Amino acid sequence: PDVFIGRFSAENIGHVETQVHRTLTYEQNPDLNFDWFTRAIGIASSQGPGDDNEYDYQHIRNINTDLMNFTYTYDAELFDGSQGGNDASGNPSPAMVATEVNTGATIINYTGHGSTNAWSTSGFSSTNVNSLTNNGMWPFIWSVACVNGNFVGGSCFAEAWLRATNNNEPSGAVATMMSTINQSWNPPMCGQDEMNDVLVESYPGNINRTFGAASMHGCMQMNDEYGGGGDEMTDTWVCFGDPALHVRTAFPQALIANYMPSIFIGMTSLEITSAANGSTACLTENGQILDAGIIENGTITLNFTAPVNPTTLTLTITGFNFLPLIDEIDVMPGNMPFLIFDDAHVNDISGNNNGFLDFGESVTYTIDLYNLGGVDATDVDVYLQVNDPYVSITDDYELYDLIPAGQTTGMPEGFALDIADNTPDEHMIDFTVTATNVDTSWIMEYQGIVFAPILNIAEMFIDDAAGNGNGRLDPGETAIIKIKNFNSGHCPAENTMASLVSSSQYLTFSSNIYDIGVLGVLGYQWSEFEVEVDADAPNGAAFAYFNYELVSGSFIESAQFQKKIGLIVEDWETGDFSKFEWSNSGSIPYEITNIYPYEGVYSAKSGSIGDNEECVLSVNVDVMLADSVTFILKTSSQQNKDIFKFYINNSLQGEWSGVGNWQKVAIPVNPGNYTFKWVYSKDDTGMAGSDCATVDFITFPPLLTLTCYAGPDDYNCTGSEYQCDGEATNWVSVEWTSSGDGSFDDPHILNPIYTPGTDDLSNGNAILTLTAEDDMGAFVDDDMSLLIMGAPATPATPSGPDYVNLNTTTNSVYTTDPVPYADYYEWNVDPIDAGTFYGIENSGTIDWNTSFLGLATITVRAVNSCGEGDYSIGYEVTVDNFTSVEEIEANNTFQLWPNPNNGSFNILASVTKAGNYSVRAFNIVGKEMASMSNLYLDGQNSFTINFNELSEGLYFLVIEGQGEKMIQKLIINK
Structure with a gap:
């Protein structure tokens, strides 16, 4: 069609406002609190067959399959009857439909009978629509049903979906296709198929993103296949909502594009680069379109008449499953500098030196700025900023002396930053560059990407080549458990360690740690663990549960595995029925045969029974643990006439017939007493094939054993x-x-x-x-x-800095040796107002109180569930806030003893020049408190000083003269 028509059906202004608000919000600002975008709902009757000889539920199930192979991850099936798959037993109810819609979905497909105000399948009605609470999560609907859209003479089901509100906010649907008349059966099913095929891009040359386009393409396909029967359906299948609505089928992504943030008067084009191919870019001024086009091969150039005055343009870029990008472009005079971000270069020579930002690296950064203006930019102060938990900027400033007009300038390694070692792969960092000079300032934003590993665990494999080689853990066997690991990230995972533990008492590991080393980004590596299975392990009656962990630095991945130890198998290799207490009955019993078994030499084949006869093979078992009974079967019989059936406690679990090959069957069972029964029965209409059923390799669930x-x-x-x-x-x-x-x-x-x-x-x-x-x-x-x-032993005396200058340090780390059987550690500082300790490991960090000065004592004790150990011997730390003493730059030291002392102490000092020297004592704020002058020193000297007038505390003793200066700490303790 040349024109798509949609209806905003309304009886008052509120109805219109609801539909307009819903449509604009859906396209511009969708609800991102939950991924409702990849959820689909299919509702169908059990009647048919219709188009493609499909019953309604089969038709919807096939549509859902297409959706799941596209971008969808969840498909609700609400079918009449019990159709298996995701469909619950019985018929769907209005509450079930409401639950799915309120949970969120972007699409609903319905096929079945309908009325002016309801879907017949489920009975979901206009009243139910008005009770929905799916605010912000609005599906579009394709409905194959009679009169759901019959708006003539009264309100209809489709109008209820579009007018619905909850708490004065839009609920319901964003758009629907519903018929005004009684629809025929086959044509609209064909149309609905095509609508969904267009949606999931089944035709690379026919990509349509709007609700109206996909809907009408479906109608045109229906017209082509069904002629006049399709035309009638097209004429009466009405679009309720905006036919130009761009539908969504995946969680919206941010649309990233690069372009000049401002242009100058006289310019006639704007170049845009973006990976969002197929998106539409549009440039407007005061609501008037200047140019628009499609991004192809990552670029588009928008052309326009050159502006003659400063103004503001609006750039809008929209794309399928993207959030729209809307930005303002300033048009500025050209007689001034104008700076934009051009590029950034990484120097990670201290890391892996690959020129990229990688996790755990400390890098220097060169930022190139381009001057778009016609005038040089001089004396530009450039600051780099970031608000990101994974990034710390260690050098954020650089002066750019000159950025010539029309040129790019970068200051080599002008900035520096640290990347956290737990930064996730492909994490985007939003940088802000602010450039200022005396005339103006420019704020620029750009993104950097960080690469890191992504650890993955694939599968567990049992290598028992040294045992019986059957790929299982069997009693008495020594096997190698292998686990496949790979790295789907963009950076190698170094020092990767794997661990495997099991709670099974029947397994003994040689080692549960495996050193993988470097887990690269290509291929995979196996970790290996040798394990011995207890010879007394009950065969086939126990499971081993495994916890596996893969660790590389801050990156951890874990998985759980389950393996049965041994198997309880009937494979008839005894040549008879003696292995278990089999009951073999019927007209002619089962027999052991060596003709083409599934494995080994023998299998069990049904007896040569006649018409209307059967043969029965059964066994009674006590199941100890939840598992499955599995068996391999083959039939050679009349299709749907002579049938092989399997029962559990006389409840039919499955039936098979026809001429076929071996197939495996698995039926879950819970603990309890059961009779497993295999029955082959014939009717009286003849025979086909070998007229028999064969069963082999029956694996029982864990049976009751000691x-x-x-x-x-x-x-x-x-x-x-x-x-x-x-x-x-x-x-x-x-x-x-x-x-x-x-x-x-x-x-x-x-x-x-x-x-x-x-x-x-x-x-x-x-x-x-x-x-x-x-x-x-x-x-x-x-x-x-x-x-x-008992309680843990007393830890060793802590170690760490014994002198802290609060002018340069506000926290310190102290450690002690690990204590056996300690669950955690408690760190203590005395006096308590000296600071606050953090950490419960054998390493603790103290944040010093900046108003505290003097001696602090550090102790630690170990704690476990049995009690608290004793505190360690104290470790004394001198805390001061030394800022000057004439900013002493000592070029030598001397010996001072005893220290601490009461004011009288000995000094051994060596000088290079003979002459008079002074000895002065300063307190921690740099004030001279005692002195001695004209002390003659020559070479190595030993003498005694008495500063008994000094009060208790920390001092700095300075010996100075003849161009020499020496300093030592002195503690007075009386």
């Missing part, structure tokens, strides 16, 4: 009782024993209380063993190690 678990290794505090927490299955009796001299309150229950004995306390540990017995007299046992400990 197991016990004493629990993980643990610890207990001295003087406390320990609560055991054992587990066992299929047992009749249990007993706890200890390697030490402690006692259990009842050793014959799973969770007794253990009281450690004297030997246990002396040894610091005990081995607790749980033994279980079943009704056949079989035994299994398991051990756990109990560590018995």
Whole structure:
């Protein structure tokens, strides 16, 4: 069509305002609080078939598949009946539709019967629309249904969607296509298919982004296929809403474009570069379009008549699934300098020297500025600013003496910054460059990108080539667990370590740490862990759960894996039915055959039964853990006539027929008693193929067997009782024993209380063993190690700076050696007003109180769940705020003892020139408090000084004369 027509149907001004506000907000300022943009809703009846011989729900399911292969990540299926997939059993209700719409979606496709005020499938009506709360999350709707858009003579369903409000804000839908008449069956289904095909870009040469264009292309396809039947549907299928609406199908991204922020009088073009190909750029002045066009190959030039006076132009760029870019372009006189950002160059020689900003690097920065004006810019002060948690600027200023008109100038390495070591990959940094001189200032913004690794964990693989080579963990086997790792970021991950732990008592690791080293950005690397499986592990009756962690510096990724230890398998390799207690019944029973088995030598084949007969193979099992029963089957029979069926407790789980190849079936089961039954039955209409069904390699879920678990290794505090927490299955009796001299309150229950004995306390540990017995007299046992400990030991004296000058330092770090069994550490400073400690590791940071001066004592103690250890020996720190003493620049030092002292002390000083020297004492603010003059010194000298008049505190002792000056700290302590 040459013209698209849409309706803003209204009965009052409020209806119009609602629809206009909704449309503008949808395009210009959509709700970004939640990704509702990639959610689709499909609603359909179970009737048909229609176009393409599809039932309504099949038609919508195929549309949803196309959407999910495009940009969508969620597709709700609200179908009549129980159609599997994402469709819940039964019929959808109005509440179910409301829940999906209120959660958010950008598209709704409906196919089914309808009325003037409702969808028949679900019964969702105009009343339900008016109760929606999907403010800011408005879908567009393509509805194949009768009279949903019948606006003649009264309000209709489509109008309810467009007029809906909640709390005086627009709710409902942003646009709909709904029919004014009773629609036929096949043609509109064809049209709806095409509308969605255009939306998901099925035709590279036919890309349309507006609701009206996609809708009308669908109608034209319907006309082509169905002729007059399609024409009638097109004439009466009405667009409610703005047909020029640019629809959204993904979370909107910021549209990045580069262009001159200002132009000069006389210029006739504006060049724009952007990666948003296909977007539309438009330049206007006072609402009048100067030029517009499509960005192709990353660029577009907008041409216009040269402005003759200063003015302001508006640049607008819009693109599919982008937020619109709207900016003002100032038109300025040319007889002045005008600076714009041109480029930035990274010097990361102290990092990986690749010329890019990478995580954890300290770099210097060269910023190039271009002078667009016709006059040189001189004496320009340039400042670099950033407000980003991952970036710290360490040099933010540079003076640009001259930036000639029409030229680019950069000050080499004029700026410096640090990138945090946890900066995520492709993190964008918004820099602001401010340039000023005596005449004007310019503010420029640009973005820098930081590269970092992205750790990924792919899969776990069992390498048991040293065992039976079946790719599983089997009892008694030693295997290599391999885990595939890769880096999808843009920077290598160095010093990458992997760890794998399991809570299974049946596994013993040689080491649970693996050093990967450098995990590059190409390919993948395996981590490997050797593990030994306990020979007594119950075969096929236990799962091993694994926690895997991949670490490179501040980057961490984790995954969980689950593997069954061994398998309980019936593969008929005994050559008979003796491995399990099989019941083999029917007209003619199953038989063991060696003709083309799935694996091994044998499989089980149904007997040669006649018409209206069946053969049944069943087994009764007690399932211990939730898992699946799996088997491999093959049929060679009449399609839908002679059928192979599988039952669990006489409930049909699946059926198969026809002539086919081996296929695998898996049915989940929960713990409990079950009868698994495989039945082959015939009707009386003849035969096909070999007239049989074959089953092989049946894998059972974990079956009830004797197991016990004493629990993980643990610890207990001295003087406390320990609560055991054992587990066992299929047992009749249990007993706890200890390697030490402690006692259990009842050793014959799973969770007794253990009281450690004297030997246990002396040894610091005990081995607790749980033994279980079943009704056949079989035994299994398991051990756990109990560590018995008290509060942590006293830490070593802290280490760190013993002198702090608050004029240059406001915080200090102190450390102590790690203490065994410490959970955390408590740091202390005395007096308390000296500062505040932070940190609970064996390293603590103190923020000094800038008003405190004098001696402070640092101590630390270790703490665990058993108590608090003693504080360490104190570490004394002298805190002062020394700013001058004539800004002493001593070129030598001397020995002073004892120090601290009461005012009388010895000095050993060496001088290079003989002559008279002075000895002066200054307090911490630089005031002279005592002195001695005309002291003759020559070479090495030893003498005694008495400054008994000095009060307690910190002083600086200065020996000066003959062009020499020496300084030492002196502490008076009386």
